[in-house]
Amino acid sequence: MTSTQARHTRRAVLQAAVDAGARCASGVSGDPDLFFRADREPIGEWQARRAEAIRLCTGCPVRAACEELALRDGDGRASQDDMVRAGLTGPELAAVRTAHAVRLAAATAADRDTEQRELNDLVTQVQHEATSTLDRTVEGERIPPSRVQAEQNVLISLLTARIRELRSARRARNGWEVAA
Ligand code: SF4
Structure with a gap:
């Protein structure tokens, strides 16, 4: 996050x-x-x-x-x-x-809205990383595609781990087991 x-x-x-x-x-x-x-x-x-x-x-x-x-x-x-x-x-x-039931229900709903926004952002980031070019330069120097690929893989793996974590928490809250 x-x-x-x-x-x-x-x-x-x-x-x-x-x-x-x-x-x-x-x-x-x-x-x-x-x-x-x-x-x-x-x-x-x-x-x-x-x-x-x-x-x-x-x-x-x-x-x-x-x-x-x-x-x-x-x-x-x-x-x-x-x-x-x-x-x-x-x-x-x-x-x-x-x-404080009414206030708490509103607060919890707000938490979930924010969580959904985070999930959407994460999915967008994964899609962006997975489809972006390996052709990159830094200060005029070309980065080897293998290095760009390795960095992308690490980032995608971190992003997907966070997506899994959020989805598991949502399933658990809704009465599903973590692995469901
Ligand atoms: S964090 Fe621990 S010590 Fe502090 S108020 Fe909560 S239960 Fe009590």
Whole structure:
């Protein structure tokens, strides 16, 4: 993804902010599992860990971005107290998502529009690269066609990998397996 596309993709910007500043990923917590209740974990133990996770999130510099991502991702269930994200429990996240359902639906639709534009741009770039001439010069000097071809192949392979990644994510969101 180019920097211009990233600027126009709200979700990508949020994810980058969380990746860069997440307190839970910086080693401060020391335990990523702190944020999830284990299978059959006694409620008393989970409540103590949950309180610790919420305390950690309270001082996290990317908490707002983390909450927006969690809501966009559909994290949290009203009936399941088994996680903490952005300082909110699963039921709290579900309640916020319900309260902001219309705004979130619009935001998610905007993400997908941007993603579709990126897909279209990538396909166009692949077609352009695949059909462009191998006859190139730089500052009056002819580049050997074999080198141009090799560079084109690398670029096409990077572009098609990104296309596959976007299409797989879209299929998964629509209920298909990645390989479908
Ligand atoms: S708000 Fe909490 S869950 Fe989110 S990135 Fe920060 S520490 Fe992690």
